Amino acid sequence: MEDLSLASMALLAGALLATGVVAGIIAGLLGVGGGIVIVPVLYYMFSGLGLDPDVLMHVAVGTSLATIVATGYSSARAHWKRGSVDLDLLKRWWWSIAIGVIAGATLAGNISGGALTIIFGVVALLVSLNMLFRQNGSALAKHLPGSPFKELIGFVIGGISVMMGIGGGTLGVPILTLFNYPIRLAVGTAAAIGLIIAIPGALASMYFGLGEEGLPPFSIGYVNLIGFFLIIPASTYCAPLGARIAHAIDASKLKLVFALFLGFTGLRMIYNVMF
Template sequence: MLLGIPFSELVITLFSLLLCGVIAGFLAGLLGVGGGIIFVPCFYILFTVFFHIDPNIAIVVATGTSLLCMIPTSISAARSQYKKGNTDLAVIKAWSVFMLLGVLVGIMVSKFFGGAWLTLLFGSIMILNSLNTIFRAKAKPAFESLPGKFGQGIIAFCIACFSSMLGIGGGTLTVPVLNACSVEPHKSIGTSSAVSLFVCVPGAILMLLTNTTPEHAPIGTFGLVNVLAAACVIPVSYLCAPLGVSVGKGIKPVTLKRIFAVALFIISARMLYSGLSYYL
């Protein structure tokens, strides 16, 4: 026994966290999704299955931990994408303030109304997102260009608000939005990597410093962030992000969209099932 956990379960837990970091880092670089679509369900399953934490607490701590883990991953992916010329700085400048406001609102909502319903929200939104991407992989963009500054501000606010609530980096929602507005897929993915930084950095700080640690939270939890899980995941995810960027550079845009959609659907379905099981 170590930290109240049987040694065999501890080994499985550590292996799962390291594998989570490898997959999340690679996908962050490959798809520009920040890693949150991997982190949130992995942490949620870890906290509920191995630590037997109440799902209402587990999902909120998983969200906060995911935001912290995405900081180095997003930095690594964003730097690699910028070096390859895949970042649209004009979009980042136009969206920055609205994203920060969106994060603040999203964190406040999850703080006061957080719980198992976030699992259902995560699963539902991500499944719709993945299905849209799968069936529209070859479809023409819905719009010829991005809207004006006001329209982009609303888009940025909504992306940041939902992303911070769900513990994802923003890329999961940013990529399909930019693609729908005729932004080239590799440029969409590169830009979304930078967008993730505007979500995960302020989001993680707020989750860490402005929340009281829940009773019966997993060991190593401060505020709504489990630093022990983050410490296991961050190093490997940071190292694997540039590998994803390099691999993605040689993949056709349509194939890249489909990889993104399939990964998203599988993970979202698992989260939706978990949320429904809690209420039923």
């Protein structure tokens, strides 16, 4: 990155700011979490800059988690003001999500970048298929199951989300709506879950990346500060905007486009690693 020209650095900065805008709006609007956009964008940006493939995906995931700390707070606060965060569920669920985050972060810190990329690609593809083919409002049950299955669901959300570098929305929203949660309540609650995932996840990314070779300049472990400081302002500002839009329009067409984008991205990332 030190060898980039001034024009290239300006282009990179503009792209990162644009990424923050899109990620923030999507986080508030669709409840899928800004990380689902940030991770693949950072992955391809750093890849184009010649970042070491061994740390490429780890840096994308870690940097994304760090940005979600701010984005998730902004989005959760906006939804909380609108009464769309289930505090009772969070009080019963936070600890199992946190344990899943610790387990997922530990695993992510000790596997190859290729394996981490495949995990992201597979889950992104599954999320895309869910968005494309699941009928709106369709539910599996009338409410969340009792213990220990409820805690197991929280563990899975936390573990997979932290390995993908995403907040709680990408998995939390479809899972909550499967159990008959109103979509707006699911989106707001998932935004709050994102904080439970992102804070320890970002700290773990810093820890596991300390001393690694091939990291980009201005990194603390697997968290790159350049990406963090450029994405944060745009995503934090735009997350409440997305939340307001979510309460005002039918986002079904945008959801379709995003699902197609996500499916293509997941397939491409899997292909890049395997072939």
